[in-house]
Structure formats: C-alpha cells, structure tokens
Amino acid sequence: MTTPHPALAGVDQALQSLADVGYLASDEIATTVYLAEALGKPLLVEGPAGVGKTELAKAVSRAIGADLIRLQCYEGVDEARALYEWNHAAQLLRITAERDSHEHAWESLRSDIFGEEFLLPRPLLAAIRSEERVVLLIDELDKADEEMEGLLLEILSDFQVTVPELGTITARHRPFVVLTSNATRELSEALRRRCLFLHIDYPDPQLEARIVGLQAPGLDDTLTQSLVRIVGALRAGSLRKPPSVAETLDWAQTLVALGAEQLDPALVRSTLGVVLKHQDDIRTATSTLDLDRALDG
Amino acid sequence: MPSTAESALGDRLVELTTSLRDHGVRVGTSEIADAARIATALGLDDRIRLRGGVAAAMLRRAGDREVFDRLFDLYFPAAPGRRTVPQAESVDQLREQLVQALADNDAQTLDDLAAAAVDLLGEVANGDEQQGYSSAQTISRLQPQRAIAAAQQQSRGPRGEGSGQGGEQLSDRFDRDELRARVAVFRRRVEAEALRRNTQVRSRERVARFGVGSGIEQRDFLSAGTKDLDELRRHIDPLARKLAARMSARRAAGRGAIDVRRTLRRSLSTGGVPIDPAYRERRRHRPDLIVLADLSGSVGAFSTFTMLLMQALHAQFRKVRAYGFVSSAAEITDVLRDAEPGAPLGIWARRTREFTAHGTSSSYGTAFRGFVRSEWESIGPRSTVLILGDARTNYGDPGVAHVAAIAARARHVAWLNPEPARMWDTGDSVAAAYGAVVDMHECRNLDQLRAFVARVLPI
Numbered sequence: 001m002t003t004p005h006p007a008l009a010g011v012d013q014a015l016q017s018l019a020d021v022g023y024l025a026s027d028e029i030a031t032t033v034y035l036a037e038a039l040g041k042p043l044l045v046e047g048p049a050g051v052g053k054t055e056l057a058k059a060v061s062r063a064i065g066a067d068l069i070r071l072q073c074y075e076g077v078d079e080a081r082a083l084y085e086w087n088h089a090a091q092l093l094r095i096t097a098e099r100d101s102h103e104h105a106w107e108s109l110r111s112d113i114f115g116e117e118f119l120l121p122r123p124l125l126a127a128i129r130s131e132e133r134v135v136l137l138i139d140e141l142d143k144a145d146e147e148m149e150g151l152l153l154e155i156l157s158d159f160q161v162t163v164p165e166l167g168t169i170t171a172r173h174r175p176f177v178v179l180t181s182n183a184t185r186e187l188s189e190a191l192r193r194r195c196l197f198l199h200i201d202y203p204d205p206q207l208e209a210r211i212v213g214l215q216a217p218g219l220d221d222t223l224t225q226s227l228v229r230i231v232g233a234l235r236a237g238s239l240r241k242p243p244s245v246a247e248t249l250d251w252a253q254t255l256v257a258l259g260a261e262q263l264d265p266a267l268v269r270s271t272l273g274v275v276l277k278h279q280d281d282i283r284t285a286t287s288t289l290d291l292d293r294a295l296d297g
Numbered sequence: 298m299p300s301t302a303e304s305a306l307g308d309r310l311v312e313l314t315t316s317l318r319d320h321g322v323r324v325g326t327s328e329i330a331d332a333a334r335i336a337t338a339l340g341l342d343d344r345i346r347l348r349g350g351v352a353a354a355m356l357r358r359a360g361d362r363e364v365f366d367r368l369f370d371l372y373f374p375a376a377p378g379r380r381t382v383p384q385a386e387s388v389d390q391l392r393e394q395l396v397q398a399l400a401d402n403d404a405q406t407l408d409d410l411a412a413a414a415v416d417l418l419g420e421v422a423n424g425d426e427q428q429g430y431s432s433a434q435t436i437s438r439l440q441p442q443r444a445i446a447a448a449q450q451q452s453r454g455p456r457g458e459g460s461g462q463g464g465e466q467l468s469d470r471f472d473r474d475e476l477r478a479r480v481a482v483f484r485r486r487v488e489a490e491a492l493r494r495n496t497q498v499r500s501r502e503r504v505a506r507f508g509v510g511s512g513i514e515q516r517d518f519l520s521a522g523t524k525d526l527d528e529l530r531r532h533i534d535p536l537a538r539k540l541a542a543r544m545s546a547r548r549a550a551g552r553g554a555i556d557v558r559r560t561l562r563r564s565l566s567t568g569g570v571p572i573d574p575a576y577r578e579r580r581r582h583r584p585d586l587i588v589l590a591d592l593s594g595s596v597g598a599f600s601t602f603t604m605l606l607m608q609a610l611h612a613q614f615r616k617v618r619a620y621g622f623v624s625s626a627a628e629i630t631d632v633l634r635d636a637e638p639g640a641p642l643g644i645w646a647r648r649t650r651e652f653t654a655h656g657t658s659s660s661y662g663t664a665f666r667g668f669v670r671s672e673w674e675s676i677g678p679r680s681t682v683l684i685l686g687d688a689r690t691n692y693g694d695p696g697v698a699h700v701a702a703i704a705a706r707a708r709h710v711a712w713l714n715p716e717p718a719r720m721w722d723t724g725d726s727v728a729a730a731y732g733a734v735v736d737m738h739e740c741r742n743l744d745q746l747r748a749f750v751a752r753v754l755p756i
Contacts, residue, residue, distance in 0.1 A: 011339070011343075011346055027345065027346065027349070028346075028349040031339070031346045031349045031350050031353075032349065032350065032353045034338075035335055035338060035339070035350050035353060035354075038338045039331065039334055039335065039338070041331075046359060047359075088572070088574065089572050089573075092570055092571070092572055093572075096570060183535050183539075184535070184538050184539055184542050185539050185542055185543070186539065186747070186750075186751045189357070192357045193325060193327060193328070193357075196331075196353040196354060197352075197353055197354075197356055197357055198353055199356075199359035199362065201359075226467065226468060229468055229471075229475070230467070230468075230471070232475070233471035233474060233475065236474055236475075236478060237474075238527060238530070240612065263467050264467060265467060268467065288470075288471075289467070289470050289471065290470055295465045295466070295467065
C-alpha cells in the first residue's frame with residue numbers, strides 16, 4: 001500500500017475534495033475512489049451513459065492536482081495509437097541524411113534511430129513516463145478490441161510497459177487509473193480482476209437535486225424538486241434511452257434560459273426533446289404523462 | 298501472525314464468498330484478499346461503506362449487486378436479534394405509520410417499520426416452538442399495497458377551496474408509480490429483515506442458501522413473471538448490443554498489414570523512400586440476422602423472452618428479419634416494431650391464420666418447409682439464423698432436412714432451447730436430431746444467454 005494523496009486519505013476527505021472541485025459524489029463513489037487510491041488499484045467504472053463516469057476521472061485529477069491523460073478508445077485502436085509509435089518518417093529522413101556521409105557506421109546508426117528522439121509516446125506511455133503523478137483515463141474501453149485489454153494488463157498490474165528496443169519502463173509515480181465502460185462488450189476476467197469495480201447508477205433524488213443546484217444555480221428549489229421527480233418517473237417507465245444526469249442538467253439549464261416558474265404539461269411537452277432523444281420515447285412519455293391535456297383546476 | 302479479530306473477519310469473508318458462489322457469482326481467491334485489505338482500510342464501523350467497498354473488490358457485474366447485498370447483510374448484520382425500533386401494537390397502527398412514511402418518502406422510517414412489521418406479524422410458531430420469521434406472512438397480513446391510496450392523498454395535501462394550491466398538479470400523473478416503487482422497496486426491506494431474524498433460528502448457511510433467491514441472471518425464462526419483465530429487458534438490451542457489436546466486429550483488430558504494392562507506388566513521389574506506408578484496409582462485416590421463433594403453447598412463457606430478445610436485436614441490427622411459427626411460418630418484423638416491449642405473442646399467434654395453417658399445435662416440419670420455400674432468397678451467405686424453440690414436434694415430422702438446408706446456405710445457424718439440457722430428447726423432443734445439423738444451446742437464463750453472446754457465436 002502506498003501513502004494516499006491527502007485529498008483522498010479517507011472516505012470523508014474524498015467526498016469533500018470531490019465536492020470542492022464540483023463533483024458531488026455518492027457515498028459509494030467516494031468510498032471506492034478512496035479505496036482505489038489506498039490500495040493502488042485501477043478503478044473500472046460502469047454505468048449508463050451520462051451519469052458522470054468520465055467526469056469522475058476529471059474530478060479526481062482536479063482534486064489531487066494532477067494532469068489528466070486520456071486515451072479515448074474506439075474500434076480498431078491499437079498499440080501504435082495507445083502506447084507508442086516509432087516516428088517512421090523521421091527515421092527515414094535520418095537514414096537518408098546519413099546515407100552519403102560515411103563517417104557513421106551502420107551499427108551506430110541503428111542504435112541511433114531507435115532512440116528516444118524517434119519515439120512518439122502515446123497516452124499510455126506518456127502516463128508511465130510522466131515526471132509528475134497523473135490521472136490516466138482510459139475511456140470507453142468496451143469500444144476497443146479485445147487485444148487492447150491484453151496490452152493493458154501489464155500497465156494495470158505493474159504500472160510498467162515494455163518497448164522491445166528500449167526495455168521495460170516503470171512508472172516513476174503510480175498513476176491513478178480510471179477505466180470506463182458502457183458495457184457494450186463483456187470485458188475479460190483478467191482485466192476485471194485487476195481493477196476495483198464501481199457501478200455508477202442514476203443518483204438518488206436528493207443527490208440529483210443537489211447536482212442540479214450546483215450546475216444550474218438559477219433554478220429555484222421547488223422547480224428543481226419537480227424536475228428531479230419527473231426525470232425519476234421517466235426513468236421508471238419503459239424508455240429506450242432513459243434520461244441521464246447529463247440530460248437532467250440540460251433540461252434544468254433550458255428551464256433557466258426560458259425563465260420557467262412552474263412545470264406544466266405544455267412546457268414539459270415543448271422541452272421534452274432536451275431530455276429524450278428518441279421519437280418513440282417522446283411519444284411514450286407524452287402519453288403516460290398525458291402531456292397534451294392541460295392541468296385541471 | 299494475524300490477530301483473532303482479523304482471522305475472524307477473514308473467515309466471515311470466505312463464508313460470504315462461498316455463499317456468493319452458490320448463487321452463481323464468481324469470486325476468486327485474490328478478490329477475498331483484496332476484500333480483506335479493504336475491510337482493514339475502511340474499518341468495520343460503517344457497515345454501508347464496508348458493503349460498498351467489499352462489493353467493489355468482489356463483484357464484476359452490476360447485476361450481481363442485489364444478491365450480494367442480501368448475502369452481505371446476512372454475514373455482516375447490523376446487529377443480530379431484535380432491533381431497537383419503534384414498537385407497533387397493532388396492524389392498523391403499523392399501516393398508519395406506513396402511510397405517513399410512504400407519503401414523506403422517509404427511507405429510515407420505512408426501514409424501521411419493516412423491522413417492526415416482521416417483529417409483530419412475521420413470527421411463525423408451532424406451539425411453543427419458534428420456527429422463524431416469514432416475510433410472505435408479514436406482507437399478507439400487513440397488505441402494504443393498501444396504504445398506497447391513502448399515502449397518495451396525504452402527499453398531495455389538502456386541495457380545493459380554501460387551500461392555496463388549486464386543482465391538479467403535474468406530479469399527480471405519476472405519483473402513484475412513485476408510491477408503488479416505494480412499496481416495492483419496503484417489501485424488499487421486509488424480506489431482508491425476515492432473513493436476518495431467521496439467522497437466530499437456523500444456521501446462516503441454510504438461510505443464505507434457501508432464503509436468498511437467485512439473481513435475475515440465473516432465473517429461468519420459463520418461470521419469469523411479468524414483474525421480472527422490466528428487469529429482463531434492462532439486461533437483454535445490452536446483450537443485444539453486445540451481440541451486434543460482436544457480429545459486426547472486424548475480423549482482426551487494428552490496422553491491416555502493410556500493403557506493399559500501394560506503399561511502393563506511393564513511395565515514387567518521395568524518391569523511392571517509403572515515407573508514407575499504406576495499410577491494407579479491413580472490411581467490416583455487415584451481418585444480417587434472421588430470427589425464427591416458435592410461438593406455440595409449449596414455449597408460452599418463453600415467448601416473452603423471445604419477444605424481448607427479438608425487439609432488442611431489432612434496435613441493434615441494420616438488417617434483421619423475424620419470423621414466428623406455430624405450424625406455419627410468417628414474418629413478424631413489423632409486428633415487433635409496433636408491439637409493447639415483451640408483449641406476449643403466443644396467444645395472438647395461435648389465433649392468427651398465417652401461423653396455424655396446419656393446426657394450432659406446433660409442427661416444426663411444416664413450418665420449416667414453408668419457411669424454406671417462401672424465404673429461401675432472404676437467406677444468404679452473410680446471414681446468421683437464430684432459431685428459438687424447444688424442439689418439441691408433437692411427434693410430427695421434424696423436418697431436419699430443411700434445417701440442414703438452411704444451415705448449408707447461411708453463414709451460421711444457432712438454436713436456443715429454453716429447456717434444460719437433461720429434458721432434451723425426452724417425450725416428443727427431437728433436440729438431438731436438430732443438434733446434429735445445427736448448434737443447439739441451452740438458453741434458460743440470462744447467464745446462459747450471456748455466455749452464448751460472449752463465446753459461442755463465431756466472429
């Protein structure tokens with residue numbers, strides 16, 4: 001066990017430091033962040049889109065005052081994009097430049113062109129080689145191919161990478177690693193075993209109201225409460241894409257911009273597109289909440 | 298040497314792990330070690346935090362959390378025995394308090410009331426012999442759902458003349474659902490409390506094994522009730538997404554190998570030095586999916602699952618065509634699009650002529666023959682065909698030759714059978730005959746479906 005950063009030295013400290021940088025965490029999130037720091041294990045975060053998985057990594061980096069290095073995964077991301085790449089063009093230029101002068105023997109040239117000068121560090125290597133401690137965010141890992149996970153195993157368990165021409169590079173400072181996944185693919189057991197697992201779900205109404213209060217300060221309390229309640233009701237219904245925290249905040253900001261004072265069916269109906277992104281869902285919500293009918297009384 | 302307290306903690310964690318494994322949650326040895334380190338780091342004072350921390354080390358899937366929480370509460374109880382809760386004298390008084398707590402959405406009070414309810418109403422005694430506590434008995438005596446209407450009235454507050462608020466509020470249109478959800482939470486609390494109390498009477502292992510139901514992952518599709526529907530759907534949707542992602546995955550990861558011919562041609566512009574290598578493109582596989590589902594009575598309960606799966610696939614695949622059959626096959630792609638999620642198709646199908654041209658009991662032979670005859674053109678070398686059914690032919694012609702013909706033409710054919718494998722080939726089941734020409738997989742629960750999606754399907 002390494003000494004944790006003072007900002008994350010306990011569950012309460014973690015809760016407080018994350019709140020100080022504008023991330024209202026649930027107790028469970030704070031607990032797991034503290035444990036990831038205390039045990040020195042990577043944090044694997046899953047959950048529906050838009051609940052603040054990526055935001056959590058950013059908040060941790062702000063809280064411990066470390067740079068954030070981000071590797072955005074996509075289908076086909078490979079070693080050359082994630083770890084390092086040799087700068088082929090520069091190497092070739094060097095060879096061409098040396099070709100005519102016979103002062104250098106081939107032997108020295110060969111060791112030359114595989115030096116640090118021609119190495120292009122990609123996010124993973126950059127995080128390992130960094131002089132300062134960093135937060136490494138590997139975003140949407142489920143989008144990458146399975147081979148990518150194999151590549152990560154060495155980094156996640158020993159915080160080192162091996163470049164054949166240069167040898168093994170071990171991290172000077174153990175980075176705080178956050179992996180996120182939207183669960184479009186089952187991640188391998190080997191990878192999961194190396195991480196602490198955190199499932200972030202939609203926050204409870206009280207927490208969500210506090211988040212809205214923080215991110216959309218213009219909205220008054222009663223309106224915030226009814227907003228959060230309606231979002232909760234929408235989530236309970238059977239929608240293709242239930243609204244997430246990100247959508248709640250968008251909606252809150254829309255209502256602030258419109259200067260709304262009370263939620264009535266017509267207002268909800270006209271702004272529903274901010275919260276629901278599928279035509280089917282809008283139709284379902286309109287009929288369950290009966291939005292085309294004004295309030296009685 | 299570890300102190301006694303530490304080894305007691307270790308023992309408890311091992312017992313918890315054993316119970317988790319009994320319930321189909323895979324936990325490895327290194328996870329126990331991590332959990333122990335976590336317990337040391339967090340301390341044992343805050344149970345809820347400890348639970349979250351141990352879950353972070355032991356669990357790998359969000360779906361296992363419910364089972365985990367129940368078992369954790371058994372092995373790490375707040376305090377054994379009776380809790381110091383507000384005692385209730387009678388059912389009426391209890392229900393009155395419940396109405397108030399539901400209206401206020403007061404989680405703490407609901408928790409206390411669950412304990413009080415089990416204490417007052419849940420005791421099962423045979424003469425003087427204490428036999429434990431029953432959550433079912435508590436619920437049936439308390440009837441918490443009867444508190445909903447009163448709680449609704451209470452939370453809406455006084456209305457009408459005199460009061461400031463007039464008429465209907467927007468929240469009136471969904472507050473009943475909110476209250477129902479709270480009652481469901483209350484029921485779960487009662488169940489948890491009854492389990493906890495039972496550990497006084499019976500051994501913890503027994504309570505853990507028989508008292509804690511398996512998670513949705515292991516629950517049988519055939520016995521899934523309507524209340525599991527939403528939960529099933531929430532799990533099937535991501536699985537369909539995984540299936541889609543897996544089937545359209547590139548054949549291999551990353552950029553292709555260097556394309557020598559194009560690299561050399563490009564190098565001409567740089568004086569013969571290959572500065573800008575060209576890679577071989579990888580072509581994406583664009584699959585089309587054909588689902589053929591048995592809608593007959595024998596798989597009636599399965600058809601809910603079939604429906605959910607087909608609807609989820611429909612949302613994920615560019616090209617998916619669904620067919621249903623009882624004794625003849627007909628396309629149901631459009632029906633799926635317009636139907637409610639998980640709507641039972643069976644009864645409708647058995648009344649619709651397109652599916653029952655040869656009678657209302659399932660006849661695989663005629664259905665497959667009709668399907669092959671009319672839809673032969675839609676099956677191509679890029680098609681994956683998924684057959685959902687129990688392979689029970691009512692002793693009729695199984696039409697294995699037609700299935701073999703489909704298998705020869707399509708890229709891949711898989712058969713998902715909702716029956717346990719030990720029931721195959723009993724009675725009128727001809728699973729083995731079909732199994733000889735296509736891959737047949739037992740698919741009784743989400744776990745097996747997940748395994749099918751993750752491993753079985755070739756890329």
